[in-house]
Amino acid sequence: MAVFQKKFRLSTKGHCDVQDITPQVERAVEESRLRQGIVNVSGRGSTLGITTLEFEPGCVADLRRALEKIAPENSDYAHNARWGDHNGFAHLRSALIGTSKSFPLVEGRLGIGTWQQIVFCDFDDGPREREVTVTIAGE
């Protein structure tokens, strides 16, 4: 058994910028040379989300529209009122979606579907530099 860990960085535009990070995660999996285990993909911060999606413009638009309904950008948020911030919606979306997901490593490959991509969603209200950590506990 071994642990492999690798970080990568990401430049985002915020406002529910959805980016496909499957290639970066797959590269970490290859570098690890591990064959079987659990792959955790985590973003650092409280205004982002990590989930899976068929990464095509339609699904991305549908996700953005749904989140705008659940947690609209322009609404009254106690977080904004308290701190003079404008990203209450982003904190809320992050708590609902979660900032990390785990996947199986199967015969040296990420165990996800053909149309299933790992996506990083930056919910914040402007461009950000983000850090993602891939950790594999495997053999």
Next chain:
Amino acid sequence: MAVFQKKFRLSTKGHCDVQDITPQVERAVEESRLRQGIVNVSGRGSTLGITTLEFEPGCVADLRRALEKIAPENSDYAHNARWGDHNGFAHLRSALIGTSKSFPLVEGRLGIGTWQQIVFCDFDDGPREREVTVTIAGE
């Protein structure tokens, strides 16, 4: 430390078919003979969800109703418009719920509550054959 991995298959009806997969996960845990660790349960695909629920018809009905409100089957989806598909709602639900969950392995048993079952939700718009992977990193 060791890694144990096992796949099982599932026939679903789609349309938010919710199935209790706790027995299959518990069987994998027993086979592993591991006593302590992390158990990851992952479905392969972009139109399914894995979560926990008290598996009784009332809770299942409540979950289905809530998801129908958040992401109605019959609504306008950019994914459908773009590809002539009819499962935009299923992709959206999957991104919101997530396709995998992890649990502790405690003294050889799955660390979940008495009324807490692990459920597979097939959100797609018809019957599907599904594959679930149970991965344990433990000792």
Next chain:
Amino acid sequence: MAVFQKKFRLSTKGHCDVQDITPQVERAVEESRLRQGIVNVSGRGSTLGITTLEFEPGCVADLRRALEKIAPENSDYAHNARWGDHNGFAHLRSALIGTSKSFPLVEGRLGIGTWQQIVFCDFDDGPREREVTVTIAGE
């Protein structure tokens, strides 16, 4: 590679009582003396949630308001009708948020952001004693 596991208990008020459990998780991380790996934080039960949030009263209020919109306490639930219970909303919220999250262990520290706390949400309809398990697969 090693597995470290520790449980801690929590007294909650229910009704979406949100508590910061980062200190307890960090203590487990320190005790483990592990430097790198995956940290899983899991609550036992079907009416709770674990996620991350900037733990300040504004964000907590925003989360509570959003969940009250998605799954109102006082609404008709099939679970309640069937069992004479009053916590159908709590089961639903738990299935949507999830009862566990995983994080990277990086150079002996929990890999979360400065404003990102791990929170335990008790959705049930009254005070509860809860058990949380921290499991680290690392080295």
